[in-house]
Amino acid sequence: MIDSDTFRSVLGRFASGVTIVTARDDAGQDHGMTVSAFCSASLEPPLVLVCVDHAASMHGLLLGHANIGINILSSLQEAYSRRFADDEDQRFDGIAFTRGECGVVLLDDALAHLECVITEHHDAGDHTVFLARVERAEPRDGRPLLYYRGGYAQLER
Ligand SMILES: Cc1cc2nc3c(=O)[nH]c(=O)nc-3n(C[C@H](O)[C@H](O)[C@H](O)COP(=O)(O)O)c2cc1C
DSSP states (O other), X not given: OOOHHHHHHHHTTSOEXXXXXXXXXXXXXXXXXXXXXXXXXETTTTEEEEEEETTSTTHHHHHHOOEEEEEEOBTTOHHHHHHTTSSOSOTTTTOOEEEOTTSXXXXXXXXXXXXXXXXXXXXXXXXXXXXXXXXXXXXXXXXXXXXXXXXXXXXXX
């Protein structure tokens, strides 16, 4: 089996976008975290997947709450990516957003929003893979925020 440094180094060479996954708890409190392990899983039906660390504070919430928002970040939202990955209590303070039909936070100026319903989850080592059906989705014009080899990058075209 390969060592974790090699694994990180190799996987870091797969450039990705960055998302903020949002959900609401039973008390109506918003939660959100930065997730780059996001991709499409099926076209018909439209399914996406996100992988969430067992240690993430949202992990338990996602196991019990089906509705999530997925915000694909634009190149102007690197600060959001940092904020939703840092040890910060008030992640939504001062951030402009609207709510989807099911109440989840959809960040203003994101490159795209998806409103999804989690349909399945599977344990995968120290993460859980959540499969979610896309109920609504909205693209915007703009440029993506990229993540590559442990740092942020911009598209050059
Ligand atoms: C660019 C970036 C991508 C990340 N992608 C993921 C991911 O796909 N899955 C995950 O569980 N954590 C990911 N993280 C780490 C979480 O965002 C981070 O651990 C966060 O603090 C977890 O939320 P919590 O502090 O509320 O537990 C990523 C962090 C960054 C900066």
